[in-house]
Amino acid sequence: MGRIQLHDIRKSFGAIDVLKGIDLTIDEGELVVFVGPSGCGKSTLLRMIAGLDKPTFGRIEIDGTDVTARSAADRGLAMVFQSYALYPHMTVRANMAFGLQNTNMPKAEIDTRIGEAARMLEIEPLLERRPGQLSGGQRQRVAIGRAIVRRPTAFLLDEPLSNLDAELRVSMRAELSALHDRLGATMIHVTHDQVEAMTMADRIVVLRAGKVEQVDTPLNLFNRPANLFVAGFIGAPGMNLWAGQAKGVSVQLDSGALLPLPLGVRVPDGPVTLGIRPQHLRPEVGGPIRAEVRLIEALGPESVVHADMGAGGGLLAVLPGQPDLGRGAVIELGYEPQFVHVFGSDGQRLA
Amino acid sequence: MTGVKGMLGAVVTAPLGWLARLLDAPLRLWQRVAGQGGMVAFFLLPNMAIFTIFVLLPLVINIAYSMTTGAALFLPDRTYVGMGQYERLLRCTDYTNLMTCQEDQFWIALRNTGTFVVLQVSLLIVAATITALILNRALRALSFWRAVFFFPVLLSPVVVGLIWRWILDRNGVLNAALVGVGMDPVNWLLERNYAFSAAIGVTIWAQLGFFALILLAGLQAIPRDLYEAAEMDGTKPARVFWRITLPLLMPNMLVVIVLALIRAVQVFDEAYVLTGGGPGTATLFLTQYIYEVGFASLLKNPGLAAAASILMGGVLIVLTLLQLALGKRNERKGKLK
Amino acid sequence: MSRAMAFLTRRKGGDAWDWTDVFTFIWLGSAVFIMFGPALWLVLSSFKSPAQLSEFPPTLLPYEAQTVAVEGYDRLLPLFSVSDDDGTRTLAEVRRVGTVAQMVDPANPAEVQRINIANRTPVREVGFSWGNYLDPFLRFDFLNYTKNSIFVTGVATLITLLTNSMAAFALSKYEFRGRGFVVVLIIATLMIPLSVILVPLYSIVAGVGLINSLWGVILPTVATPTGVFLLRQYMLTIPDELLEAARMDHASEWQIYWRIVLPLTAPALAVLAIFSVVWRWNDFLWPLIVLSRQEVYTLQVGLNAYAGELNVQWHYLLAMTVITMIPVVLVFIFLQRFITAGIAGTGLK
Numbered sequence A: 001m002g003r004i005q006l007h008d009i010r011k012s013f014g015a016i017d018v019l020k021g022i023d024l025t026i027d028e029g030e031l032v033v034f035v036g037p038s039g040c041g042k043s044t045l046l047r048m049i050a051g052l053d054k055p056t057f058g059r060i061e062i063d064g065t066d067v068t069a070r071s072a073a074d075r076g077l078a079m080v081f082q083s084y085a086l087y088p089h090m091t092v093r094a095n096m097a098f099g100l101q102n103t104n105m106p107k108a109e110i111d112t113r114i115g116e117a118a119r120m121l122e123i124e125p126l127l128e129r130r131p132g133q134l135s136g137g138q139r140q141r142v143a144i145g146r147a148i149v150r151r152p153t154a155f156l157l158d159e160p161l162s163n164l165d166a167e168l169r170v171s172m173r174a175e176l177s178a179l180h181d182r183l184g185a186t187m188i189h190v191t192h193d194q195v196e197a198m199t200m201a202d203r204i205v206v207l208r209a210g211k212v213e214q215v216d217t218p219l220n221l222f223n224r225p226a227n228l229f230v231a232g233f234i235g236a237p238g239m240n241l242w243a244g245q246a247k248g249v250s251v252q253l254d255s256g257a258l259l260p261l262p263l264g265v266r267v268p269d270g271p272v273t274l275g276i277r278p279q280h281l282r283p284e285v286g287g288p289i290r291a292e293v294r295l296i297e298a299l300g301p302e303s304v305v306h307a308d309m310g311a312g313g314g315l316l317a318v319l320p321g322q323p324d325l326g327r328g329a330v331i332e333l334g335y336e337p338q339f340v341h342v343f344g345s346d347g348q349r350l351a
Numbered sequence B: 001m002t003g004v005k006g007m008l009g010a011v012v013t014a015p016l017g018w019l020a021r022l023l024d025a026p027l028r029l030w031q032r033v034a035g036q037g038g039m040v041a042f043f044l045l046p047n048m049a050i051f052t053i054f055v056l057l058p059l060v061i062n063i064a065y066s067m068t069t070g071a072a073l074f075l076p077d078r079t080y081v082g083m084g085q086y087e088r089l090l091r092c093t094d095y096t097n098l099m100t101c102q103e104d105q106f107w108i109a110l111r112n113t114g115t116f117v118v119l120q121v122s123l124l125i126v127a128a129t130i131t132a133l134i135l136n137r138a139l140r141a142l143s144f145w146r147a148v149f150f151f152p153v154l155l156s157p158v159v160v161g162l163i164w165r166w167i168l169d170r171n172g173v174l175n176a177a178l179v180g181v182g183m184d185p186v187n188w189l190l191e192r193n194y195a196f197s198a199a200i201g202v203t204i205w206a207q208l209g210f211f212a213l214i215l216l217a218g219l220q221a222i223p224r225d226l227y228e229a230a231e232m233d234g235t236k237p238a239r240v241f242w243r244i245t246l247p248l249l250m251p252n253m254l255v256v257i258v259l260a261l262i263r264a265v266q267v268f269d270e271a272y273v274l275t276g277g278g279p280g281t282a283t284l285f286l287t288q289y290i291y292e293v294g295f296a297s298l299l300k301n302p303g304l305a306a307a308a309s310i311l312m313g314g315v316l317i318v319l320t321l322l323q324l325a326l327g328k329r330n331e332r333k334g335k336l337k
Numbered sequence C: 001m002s003r004a005m006a007f008l009t010r011r012k013g014g015d016a017w018d019w020t021d022v023f024t025f026i027w028l029g030s031a032v033f034i035m036f037g038p039a040l041w042l043v044l045s046s047f048k049s050p051a052q053l054s055e056f057p058p059t060l061l062p063y064e065a066q067t068v069a070v071e072g073y074d075r076l077l078p079l080f081s082v083s084d085d086d087g088t089r090t091l092a093e094v095r096r097v098g099t100v101a102q103m104v105d106p107a108n109p110a111e112v113q114r115i116n117i118a119n120r121t122p123v124r125e126v127g128f129s130w131g132n133y134l135d136p137f138l139r140f141d142f143l144n145y146t147k148n149s150i151f152v153t154g155v156a157t158l159i160t161l162l163t164n165s166m167a168a169f170a171l172s173k174y175e176f177r178g179r180g181f182v183v184v185l186i187i188a189t190l191m192i193p194l195s196v197i198l199v200p201l202y203s204i205v206a207g208v209g210l211i212n213s214l215w216g217v218i219l220p221t222v223a224t225p226t227g228v229f230l231l232r233q234y235m236l237t238i239p240d241e242l243l244e245a246a247r248m249d250h251a252s253e254w255q256i257y258w259r260i261v262l263p264l265t266a267p268a269l270a271v272l273a274i275f276s277v278v279w280r281w282n283d284f285l286w287p288l289i290v291l292s293r294q295e296v297y298t299l300q301v302g303l304n305a306y307a308g309e310l311n312v313q314w315h316y317l318l319a320m321t322v323i324t325m326i327p328v329v330l331v332f333i334f335l336q337r338f339i340t341a342g343i344a345g346t347g348l349k
Helices: A042-050 A091-099 A107-121 A136-148 A166-183 A196-199 A218-223 A228-235 B001-066 B085-092 B106-136 B142-154 B157-165 B173-180 B192-220 B224-230 B237-265 B269-275 B287-298 B302-336 C001-010 C019-045 C129-140 C142-173 C181-190 C198-207 C214-222 C227-234 C240-248 C255-264 C266-282 C285-290 C297-308 C314-346
Strands: A004-013 A016-026 A032-037 A055-064 A077-080 A154-158 A186-191 A203-208 A209-215 A239-249 A250-251 A258-261 A268-276 A281-283 A290-300 A300-309 A314-320 A332-335 A341-343 C063-065 C078-086 C087-097 C100-107 C108-117 C120-122 C124-126
Touching: A004 A042, A016 A042, A016 A209, A016 A250, A032 A042, A032 A196, A042 A077, A042 A154, A042 A186, A055 A314, A077 A136, A077 A314, A077 C181, A077 C240, A091 A107, A091 A136, A107 A136, A136 A166, A136 A290, A186 A196, A203 A218, A203 A228, A209 A218, A209 A228, A228 A239, A228 A268, A228 A341, A239 A314, A250 A268, A281 A314, A314 A332, B001 B302, B001 C129, B001 C142, B001 C181, B001 C198, B001 C214, B001 C255, B085 B302, B106 B192, B106 B237, B106 B287, B106 C019, B142 B192, B142 C019, B142 C314, B157 B192, B157 B269, B157 C019, B157 C266, B157 C297, B157 C314, B192 B237, B192 B269, B192 C019, B224 B237, B237 B302, B287 B302, B287 C198, B287 C285, B302 C198, C019 C314, C078 C100, C078 C108, C087 C108, C129 C142, C129 C314, C142 C181, C142 C227, C142 C255, C142 C266, C142 C297, C181 C227, C198 C214, C198 C285, C214 C266, C214 C285, C227 C266, C240 C255, C255 C266, C266 C314, C285 C297, C297 C314
Parallel strands: A032 A186, A032 A203, A077 A154, A154 A186
Antiparallel strands: A004 A016, A004 A055, A203 A209, A239 A250, A239 A268, A250 A258, A268 A341, A281 A332, A290 A300, A290 A332, A300 A314, C063 C124, C078 C087, C078 C120, C087 C100, C100 C108
């Protein structure tokens, strides 16, 4: 139960194509995160799955049944909204019961389910209150509780943590993951926060401008981004991406440096983009990269160095500890060759 | 206040809820059959049906009606006369003398209404503005004073008319007061000018609170720091009024003026109960003319009444468009802020 | 009142009385007198007997002539205070012939005195002629008028709330072709007054056979564009996500209307309900046209008819005017805040 398949989903609002053909399979029990910059279509895609919007073209299947034409109510899914969308005139209990009453469930069964969910989410003392009397975190729990009692085929979560403060967001993130493990249900979680995506997801779907850029596990996305966009989007601070010309076993950067490619990696000669994560650069006397320090952000355990390689080539490096560097100092950096990413002129990964 | 609010909400929604439960099952079926479009149609139908039959349809057939003559009630039975009714309404042999007009009553009603509109609206606006300014000074007991002025607004026109008929009676309390201070009693409702003034005064009495309230809302929306800034600059009070208060009150003021005009043009209820249009035709206004010609007089002429109402409607439509335009402008201004 | 006094004596600042303070004082002072005075006078007058009403100058309070039971007389005799050459005393009148009254001392009923009526004044105490209020209900049709008014007000308000809120819901929460047109149509007719469409409306109401029927009064008033407009503006502020959440929760569109949107619109519904009650209770011109038979008169029409009679019976008329005023005054006293907020916010009336 809970396998969701999307076949060539397209959506246009007038002349604007918001989704440009999405194919995706979400397996039973998986926690999939849709991530991407705002306007990429991730929320629209979720609303299509929910049945709140109809795709212009394409087919949605749940457990092998075509549900494209079905209304939201008949898809057996539950959704947690960004604003929580709790009914302000009903108590927490009534909020949770509303959906069950609509299916004519016996009262005893409704009470059992609410009790269970309330225990699980530790909101038992709040059951008789109204949403207006709850804090942001408590509302969040109630919204999740309202989804849980429905025992849906899959949970759809639309940026559920974005209205919480930073501290609460971290703890709710962990709780949501724990909840997923416990319920074992399929969950689709939409966020623009890549940390949220990395920490929670079984698999991440990276979307941009209505297209899927890459679908993979968080670590694979980090280690082997399929294209320039994913490389730049995943990881913080963002990956260093430098334009250059591949020549044999090395790449001549536009800023002047000549960087060797990993052993055994061959790319066709020509324009490429070379990427190295800031965390993978390390100080190395006589290293291939020389740059002048412009700014140091000392975070304590590590320091983020902004430096200039000349000819407009900027550089970010995350160095361990608190290196004694000042503005204008020249540093020499090196890296392990296996951490180098090479992208062709079309933006796709070469190596 | 929340208690009253909640109670009211319950009183309002409880009977509707009962009806709703009854309708739930058939409507679910209808939603399955007809989809969301069907539901939209269902939600719109009752209101739009009534609206079409009792508001839109009359608006449309009024024009046709005004081009017919005879005593027959239903449009198909009536005789077409083209612009005949309008000609009858508007034709005079000598426009400087209303008695030479074919339909002199219409012209008298028109003149009376015109005079009434000018005098009543200007006096009303001045009084409402003064009241609003004074109420705006009050920080204490504001709701009491608001109530003092607002109280007559909700009274029915018939009640208002009767209250004042009793006070202005030949043997009424006002004359008693006049005699008490050594003046001669006055036949308030039986002398032309007094009766006309009474109509103006009574309608102002009944409407003052309503317009003062709208103006007060406008005054209260003027940011206090503007006044504080003016005070810091040593601006004179009169200058503050003309340069700060009045310009910022202008949007509300324009709405109030147009609303007051719209209502003054239609004046009927209070004046009718107060004077019945008399003495003679001294307080005969347009709406009463339409009522008399269309329904009350022995020589009923619905076509003529329809023509007169269309002429009056024309004036009102201009005023309404003016109001909508002003409303739009205010909305835009509000958004800019 | 002490708060009112505190306000009245409050000055603009500084020790000197500014001319604006004096003006404010005068304006507010005369306002209490002019605004409240007439209604108060109406109420006081409504308790006076016909004889007292015709007195000039009138007394402030209603009085009743005192009567006394005297031995040897079957009926109660009116008491008079007599002062003549024999001094001042209180006597009861037995009968009156011309300018001379035959009077007795209640303590000494056997001796009849002849008194010139110029030398006596009736003994009166403050008293209320409740008959002014009771008679019209018992002897005339006012009970019927009141019932009709209550029926019209109640039914019209209920239908207004139901149909207007349904239409406002459709016009605020669904996208469909022609929605913009309907909204513009409604706004355009917002200010079309009844007086412009009297004649054709009458022919339509006659056409559906509702002349002299209370439904003929109710139906043309219930599809108020104002109500739809007001409720729609309010419903637009309800977030769409709530409706979507309800859809995910298996709610039908009808349930979304009555379980989610309607309760959340309660404040606006309350305002509309209050105004609808006041409007329908006070309606005059249209009922005057539609209702020509006494048994279907509403209070307003009944009052007008009564006031239009050749020999106006003011004592009944004043009492019935007070009765007609009562519901609106109650609404005003308890819901003033609502009403003033409603008007200030929307310009509704």
